[in-house]
Amino acid sequence: MSKIFDTPLYPYARSxxxxxxxxxxHPVVIVGAGPVxxxxxxxxxxxxxxxxxLDDNDKVSFGSRAICFAKRQLEILDRLGVGxxxxxxxxxWNRGKVFAGEDQIFxxxxxxxxxxxxxxxxNIQQYTVEAELVARLRTLEAAGKxxxxxxxxxxxxxxxxxxxxxxxxxxxxxxxxxxxxxxxACDGARSPLRAMMGLDFTGRVFEDNxxxxxxxxxxxxxxxxxxxxxxxxxxxxxALLHKQPDDIWRIDLQLGWDIDKEVEKAPERVIPRxxxxxxxxxxxxxxxxxxxTFQCMRMERFRHGRMLFAGDSAHQVSPFGARGANSGIQDxxxxxxxxxxVLEGAAPxxxxxxxxxxRVQAAEENILNSTRATDFITPKSAASRVFRxxxxxxxxxxxxxxPLVNSGRLSQPTWYDGSGLNGPDDPTLPALTRPGAPAVxxxxxxxxxxxxxxxxxxxxxxxxxxxxxxGTRPVEILAxxxxxxxxxxxxxxxxxxIRPDQHIAARWTDAxxxxxxxALDRAKGGLG
Amino acid sequence: MTLTxxxxxxxxxxxxxxxxxxxxxxxxxxxxxxxxxxxxxxxNHIGDATVLRAALEVAHGSGAGASGGDI
Ligand SMILES: Cc1cc2nc3c(=O)[nH]c(=O)nc-3n(C[C@H](O)[C@H](O)[C@H](O)COP(=O)(O)OP(=O)(O)OC[C@H]3O[C@@H](n4cnc5c(N)ncnc54)[C@H](O)[C@@H]3O)c2cc1C
Numbered sequence: 389m390s391k392i393f394d395t396p397l398y399p400y401a402r403s404x405x406x407x408x409x410x411x412x413x414h415p416v417v418i419v420g421a422g423p424v425x426x427x428x429x430x431x432x433x434x435x436x437x438x439x440x441x442l443d444d445n446d447k448v449s450f451g452s453r454a455i456c457f458a459k460r461q462l463e464i465l466d467r468l469g470v471g472x473x474x475x476x477x478x479x480x481w482n483r484g485k486v487f488a489g490e491d492q493i494f495x496x497x498x499x500x501x502x503x504x505x506x507x508x509x510x511n512i513q514q515y516t517v518e519a520e521l522v523a524r525l526r527t528l529e530a531a532g533k534x535x536x537x538x539x540x541x542x543x544x545x546x547x548x549x550x551x552x553x554x555x556x557x558x559x560x561x562x563x564x565x566x567x568x569x570x571x572x573a574c575d576g577a578r579s580p581l582r583a584m585m586g587l588d589f590t591g592r593v594f595e596d597n598x599x600x601x602x603x604x605x606x607x608x609x610x611x612x613x614x615x616x617x618x619x620x621x622x623x624x625x626x627a628l629l630h631k632q633p634d635d636i637w638r639i640d641l642q643l644g645w646d647i648d649k650e651v652e653k654a655p656e657r658v659i660p661r662x663x664x665x666x667x668x669x670x671x672x673x674x675x676x677x678x679x680x681t682f683q684c685m686r687m688e689r690f691r692h693g694r695m696l697f698a699g700d701s702a703h704q705v706s707p708f709g710a711r712g713a714n715s716g717i718q719d720x721x722x723x724x725x726x727x728x729x730v731l732e733g734a735a736p737x738x739x740x741x742x743x744x745x746x747r748v749q750a751a752e753e754n755i756l757n758s759t760r761a762t763d764f765i766t767p768k769s770a771a772s773r774v775f776r777x778x779x780x781x782x783x784x785x786x787x788x789x790x791p792l793v794n795s796g797r798l799s800q801p802t803w804y805d806g807s808g809l810n811g812p813d814d815p816t817l818p819a820l821t822r823p824g825a826p827a828v829x830x831x832x833x834x835x836x837x838x839x840x841x842x843x844x845x846x847x848x849x850x851x852x853x854x855x856x857x858x859g860t861r862p863v864e865i866l867a868x869x870x871x872x873x874x875x876x877x878x879x880x881x882x883x884x885x886i887r888p889d890q891h892i893a894a895r896w897t898d899a900x901x902x903x904x905x906x907a908l909d910r911a912k913g914g915l916g
Numbered sequence: 917m918t919l920t921x922x923x924x925x926x927x928x929x930x931x932x933x934x935x936x937x938x939x940x941x942x943x944x945x946x947x948x949x950x951x952x953x954x955x956x957x958x959x960n961h962i963g964d965a966t967v968l969r970a971a972l973e974v975a976h977g978s979g980a981g982a983s984g985g986d987i
Binding site for chain 1: 934948949952953956957960
């Protein structure tokens with residue numbers, strides 16, 4: 389059977405740049421067509437910013453990687469025109485169960501709150517997400533948007549200059565050169581561009597191995613995340629089961645440190661392990677097996693002159709919590725509008741520095757969460773193991789111990805508290821929607837709030853008319869019960885200035901247009 | 917809230933004896949597990965992060981392996 393990840397989607401084709409007498413200059417060049425590079429390219433193209441994507445192959449991600457995509461990322465993808473398709477194809481889940489030994493110790497529901505367009509999570513194969521993104525990019529290209537993806541085009545050298553970056557691209561024919569006003573390295577955890585620049589990537593490697601298996605089976609396990617500590621079928625280790633579309637199930641089995649990867653990967657070794665887990669009566673086929681060692685690492689800074697790093701090239705986390713692709717998509721969401729405004733001359737170059745500070749903050753938070761989960765799952769000292777086991781023991785019968793059980797804190801968007809782009813706050817409005825927070829969805833008559841906000845600066849006026857402020861789009865809504873609790877508290881009306889990435893920049897119960905204009909300037913990296 | 921460091925037990929001998937008796941007949945590993953569960957139960961009961969941090973400092977500051985810094 390031919391799989392999507394074996395199909396060339398953007399085969400090499402000669403570009404006019406290869407025959408140009410001098411290197412052609414492009415406003416934005418993205419290196420890497422993984423989820424992060426593709427999301428960034430689509431966002432820029434939709435806003436008419438010319439963008440070239442270079443990828444060293446012509447296919448989607450090989451084999452099985454990310455499967456859990458979180459609500460905020462679905463909202464971002466929806467804004468880019470791919471969310472609805474993905475949610476339709478994906479497996480929606482909100483519930484999880486945690487087992488210790490033979491027993492279930494508790495279960496949880498990630499989104500008990502109604503009134504959001506998107507579910508807490510969907511499971512869908514990373515290659516399906518990438519295929520949808522490539523299709524969307526192709527549709528934009530066909531509609532005349534200024535975006536081009538070049539397959540089998542490997543970046544082999546970069547030449548950073550104060551106002552651009554020279555790029556050497558290797559192809560199945562001869563190498564050629566182009567130049568980029570801004571070069572964005574979305575070239576994955578092993579980032580060749582980071583290496584070319586001699587930049588550090590530091591953090592912790594976890595001394596553990598995980599067997600990742602995708603199996604095809606018809607099983608009536610519910611659509612939930614199941615996590616086991618020390619199950620009978622993998623004694624002393626952990627295990628995770630997740631449902632994916634098309635009768636595919638993801639199984640992660642912790643293997644420990646001192647193992648022979650080649651031996652453990654062999655089907656004669658894997659199949660009995662899975663039989664012990666799934667029960668003798670369940671028939672399954674192995675779709676994919678690999679063994680991973682995980683690490684938490686990041687670059688110190690994500691901006692280096694005219695070169696920017698986004699996604700796994702800038703930071704890497706262990707997969708417990710599904711914070712890899714999810715945080716990379718937020719990097720792209722944060723960067724796209726800033727690049728656009730700077731290229732349009734509508735914001736100072738300093739706005740790009742806020743990409744660095746906001747997304748470094750996010751990476752810190754993701755690494756912290758992912759490290760804590762990994763330390764709970766694989767205790768690093770005897771004392772840590774004793775406490776971990778004590779927590780699991782108590783969690784069976786005592787609700788108080790359950791919040792201490794850490795099988796991964798699932799991806800949440802970062803609240804940019806303290807960001808230099810944040811303007812005035814009125815603390816009598818709900819903490820949930822304070823400046824820096826991602827706007828929270830809410831049902832409106834005939835639609836959803838986030839759909840109304842779109843991808844430009846919006847001035848959300850609740851229960852009142854929106855004053856006219858140049859550079860903002862007015863969005864006037866009435867206070868429903870959800871809007872009341874998420875945006876108003878006890879107030880009758882409020883004004884929210886919302887950034888193109890749908891994070892809240894400033895808010896007031898009332899403000900003069902001139903005050904809002906100052907906050908807008910600040911949110912664009914001006915002094916405000 | 918601040919950490920209580922003045923004597924606070926009505927019957928210190930009996931309470932201490934109950935703590936020791938709880939470990940009767942346990943192996944070293946079982947004792948360690950019991951202590952861990954006890955710490956977690958008490959930690960939750962206290963709740964207040966400042967008090968817990970102060971308690972950790974007291975526990976850490978006086979005993980084998982205590983880190984330096986005392987005058
Ligand atoms: C087992 C496993 C499970 C995971 N589960 C989850 C999950 O559930 N949820 C989640 O959010 N994340 C998960 N992740 C993490 C997720 O897969 C990554 O975070 C994500 O792929 C990062 O995307 P990216 O676009 O930054 O990089 P990549 O997807 O690695 O893409 C980099 C691209 O750059 C290209 N490239 C590299 N060098 C060059 C060059 N010199 N020139 C041109 N192109 C180049 C590569 O070919 C590739 O296409 C998981 C990862 C693993 C391994």
